[in-house]
Amino acid sequence: MITFRHGDTITELLETDKDPLRKMYLNEITLQYRKWKAANLEITSNSREDLKKKINLYSAYREFLFTRKFREENTFLKQRKLFETAFSEFLYYVMKDLKIIEEMDLHFGRADVPLNLKFECEKLDNIKKENLLILSNQKMRMVVGKNLQIKYRIQGRKTYVELDMMLPIIITETAMVLDDWFVLSNQNQVRKVKSLFPKCLSFIICEVVNHDFHVDVSSSNIDGIYILQQQTTRMKRRKISCEVLESFLHKIQTHLYQQREDILKKIRKGVLAD
Numbered sequence: 001m002i003t004f005r006h007g008d009t010i011t012e013l014l015e016t017d018k019d020p021l022r023k024m025y026l027n028e029i030t031l032q033y034r035k036w037k038a039a040n041l042e043i044t045s046n047s048r049e050d051l052k053k054k055i056n057l058y059s060a061y062r063e064f065l066f067t068r069k070f071r072e073e074n075t076f077l078k079q080r081k082l083f084e085t086a087f088s089e090f091l092y093y094v095m096k097d098l099k100i101i102e103e104m105d106l107h108f109g110r111a112d113v114p115l116n117l118k119f120e121c122e123k124l125d126n127i128k129k130e131n132l133l134i135l136s137n138q139k140m141r142m143v144v145g146k147n148l149q150i151k152y153r154i155q156g157r158k159t160y161v162e163l164d165m166m167l168p169i170i171i172t173e174t175a176m177v178l179d180d181w182f183v184l185s186n187q188n189q190v191r192k193v194k195s196l197f198p199k200c201l202s203f204i205i206c207e208v209v210n211h212d213f214h215v216d217v218s219s220s221n222i223d224g225i226y227i228l229q230q231q232t233t234r235m236k237r238r239k240i241s242c243e244v245l246e247s248f249l250h251k252i253q254t255h256l257y258q259q260r261e262d263i264l265k266k267i268r269k270g271v272l273a274d
Contacts, residue, residue, distance in 0.1 A: 003092050003109035005141055006085035007033060013082065022075055029065065036061040040093040046249055048242060051094070055240045058090040088141050088174040091205055094245065095172070100256045101144060108144050111166045112137035115192040131161050138189065144170040144252070168193060168200045170252055177233060178206035178225070183215045190221045201255050205248060207240070208233050224251055 010033055014026050039057050043050050065086055070076050076083075092109075095101075101108050116136035133152065143166065150163040171193065175182050183204070190202040201223045209227055211234040217225060226248045228240045 003141065004037065004089060005092075005110070006082075006089040007037060009081050009085045013079065025070060025075060029070070032061060032064050043093070044097055046094065046097045048246070050097075051242050051245055054090070054093055055242060055245070058086075058093075059240065062086060084174075084176055087176050087207060091172065091174055092142060094249070095142065095144075095252075098249065098252060098256075100253055104256065106144050106169065106256075107147055107166070108142070110139065110141055111143040111145060111168070113140050113143060113145075113166055113168050113171065113193060114196055115189065117196060133161070133163060135163070135165060140168075140171055141174070142172040143168050144256075168197055170201045170203070170255065172203045172205060175204065175206040177208055177210055178204065178213065178227070179210040180213060180215045183217060183220070183222070183225075187220045187222060194221055201252075203248065203251075208235075224248065 010026060010030055014023065014030070017023055017026065036057055040054060043053055065083060095108065098108075114135045115138050118134050118136075119132045120134050121132055132154070133150070145166050145168040148165045148167050150165055151160050152163075153160045171190075173182075173186050186202075186204060193200055193202065202221065203224045203226065204222060205226050205228065207227075207229050209232050211232045213232070226244050228244050229238045230241055230244065231238050
């Protein structure tokens with residue numbers, strides 16, 4: 001379940017950067033990051049009071065991370081991942097306290113999600129390949145799902161092939177600034193996921209929307225797009241809305257509880273499928 005992508009990014013930069021100034025700045029960022037992380041891990045609920053604490057913690061850390069000295073040409077201006085992963089880690093701190101995830105014993109965090117599944121063999125009348133099931137995966141940051149262990153063998157053979165696969169229930173993508181390219185790219189990815197897992201929900205969470213955004217999302221396969229600051233890039237910066245965040249969490253909880261209740265109802269009825 002551990003998915004501290006922003007912390008991993010800072011560590012990666014510290015290990016690869018040779019510039020003394022950037023090294024010094026990265027050490028400074030590391031100290032503030034550890035404080036931010038520790039404070040979030042102490043919070044264990046998504047009550048409105050605790051959500052506001054998480055928002056305030058992120059806002060303070062974000063303000064520090066976006067100070068001018070870290071965004072100058074000779075520091076981290078081109079290191080987009082350094083800034084973008086802070087937002088995705090903030091969403092992790094929010095989603096980690098969804099109790100339904102623990103109750104249902106679900107995976108939450110980074111995962112390789114199948115986008116395509118196919119069978120490969122040279123000749124049907126003389127199958128030599130043991131591993132016929134081929135998965136094409138995409139690594140995603142925030143996935144709620146269940147790990148599956150698949151075991152199969154070709155009839156008449158003794159050897160079994162074992163395969164691990166993630167069954168995604170919810171996938172969430174984050175963007176600091178939502179633009180046309182991000183939505184269109186994500187839409188294509190979601191279409192592939194839902195061709196295999198039609199009940200999987202897909203969300204995009206962003207801070208702001210680009211001022212020239214014009215993609216029609218009404219007919220997309222994306223189940224929800226949430227703009228936490230309720231603004232475009234040309235508007236004066238607003239605070240993250242606790243209400244928008246609560247709306248996102250409510251959608252997730254409703255979906256997960258509904259899935260569980262549907263199965264229980266069928267079990268009580270005595271018919272899972274007819």
